[in-house]
Amino acid sequence: xxxxxxxxxxxxDDIQHNGxxxxxxxxxxxxxxxxxxxxxxxxxxxxxxxxDQARETDLSSWWGILATARTMAPLVTFFRERLDSxxxxxxxxxxxxxxxxxxxxxxxxxxxxxSFAMRTDDLTRVDxxxxxxxxxxxxxxxx
Numbered sequence: 716x717x718x719x720x721x722x723x724x725x726x727x728d729d730i731q732h733n734g735x736x737x738x739x740x741x742x743x744x745x746x747x748x749x750x751x752x753x754x755x756x757x758x759x760x761x762x763x764x765x766x767d768q769a770r771e772t773d774l775s776s777w778w779g780i781l782a783t784a785r786t787m788a789p790l791v792t793f794f795r796e797r798l799d800s801x802x803x804x805x806x807x808x809x810x811x812x813x814x815x816x817x818x819x820x821x822x823x824x825x826x827x828x829x830s831f832a833m834r835t836d837d838l839t840r841v842d843x844x845x846x847x848x849x850x851x852x853x854x855x856x857x858x
Contacts, residue, residue, distance in 0.1 A: 717774035724769065725845060730759045734788070734845025735769055737780050742796070742839045777835055781811055788843035789852045790821060795837040803842075804831050805851060811835065825854025 720737055727733040747753070769787070773779030784791050793804040793816065806818030807827075817832045842848065 719776075720774040720780060722769060722772050722774060725842075726756060726760060727846065730756055732760065734843060734848065735772075735784075736840060736842050737772070737774070737784075738840045739838075777816075777838055777841075778811055780841060781809070781816070784841060784843040785809075788848060790843070790848040791818075792842040792848060793818065793833065793838060794840040794842075795833055796839040798837055804833065805848070806831070807852070807855065821851055821855065823851075825851045826858070827855070 717740075719740055721740055721743065723736045723738065725733045725736055772783040772787075781791065790805055790807050791809065793806065795802075795804075804818060805821040805823075807821055809816060809818035811817075812835075814835055815832055816835055816838065817830060819827060820829050820831050822828045
């Protein structure tokens, strides 16, 4: 956790670790913890995969986060939820500068299809290392 960003280890409905999400703290409006349900899940979770690597995530800026994500996972999912909460952008290769992210787009059916560019200021969240990204990577590799 930093003043601007929070790294969350995602847990799926199967009570297994499912990658990581980084959210801008300014975009968090609700948190819940300490419930019996959540405490039960915590007891049932196996040792986290990649936890030590996640601790090394640079949360000082989106650039630090993306540089770390690139080393931890083959695909990264980008969100700009303030502008469009229904669309995400997935890339296996991307570049970033002070104000833009440009990525080689991966479609939800596991195909490379063009590129995208977005303003860094519009970014609200990135996901990486999860089963969704892993499945798309396997689809890409099978082509």
